[in-house]
Amino acid sequence: MLLHEKTAIITGTNRGIGLATLEAFAANGAKVYAHARRETPDFLALINDISRMYGIEIWPVCFDLTDYDAMKQKMKEIAASKRSIDILVNNAGAVADSSSFLMTSVEKMKAVFEVNFFAQMALSQYVARMMMRNKRAGMSIVNVASAAGIDGDPAQVEYSASKAALIGATKKLAIELNGYNIRVNAVAPGVTDTDMVSAMDEGLMRRTLEKTVMNRKAQTGEIAGAILFLASGLSSFMTGQVLRVDGGM
């Protein structure tokens, strides 16, 4: 049980890497605030199933990440609960329709940055402040970046750039929050078997995978494993790092 007696907030838990991370955390004893954009019956049933399977508490926390008023309201509710938050996983992200740099409007770039960077920063500010008040040992923020944020490929400019910004923030937050016992790291997944990647051009997918040693997509659980590692005490001497999980690119 790597996360026994820990409480985590994970964004984007209704599918993909976020859902796999929710399961991995639950399996390792963490209580979780499971974020999704909308509180649907399917989502509630999903987290209820995971909660029962592992015998741990999971609370839904639903808001659009770009709605800062809603974010603040939910964070106030979490703060009022007096539960100490130990871990934040900034997982939720967005990707726009495929287009080249010269065919991408600044508005489209801003929309992706809003979800992939600014919303993550706003949420991290709220949660870091709650963590600071806890004064507990072993607190951790894990940002889900992307190999595209390091390599610039395979993704559109606004996606790669927003993930690169998240990597830059990871390094700076690690420095600023170290004094409060909060480690900050990022994972940089390669091509992963998610809905987001299923929209990827087939040729680009094949060429990208052929560049990797393992020549396959990651399963979401393989990325969740790396997130679990960075969230847990196993990585207690790591902060400001970007862990590539990319099948050997």
Place this chain on the structure above:
Amino acid sequence: MVISNLEKYKNCFVEAFALADGAQAESLKYQSIQEWDSVGHMALMALLEDNFGILLDTDDIIDFASYEAGKEILRKYDVAM
């Protein structure tokens, strides 16, 4: 004994900046003493949030530039003094 909001407010400054008494707090401004630096500021914000059961907006944390300014900001959170 019931402590007034004003006393609670002053006590936050006393605790955050290790002041001798609450009277010293009244003239303070951000960075007017060594203890009220950016780290001390966040410690003060945490104490205020804990003591008054509020979650401050980031803009209000930035605007919290003095003891007096802070009283005005807390009014927005229904903390009357």
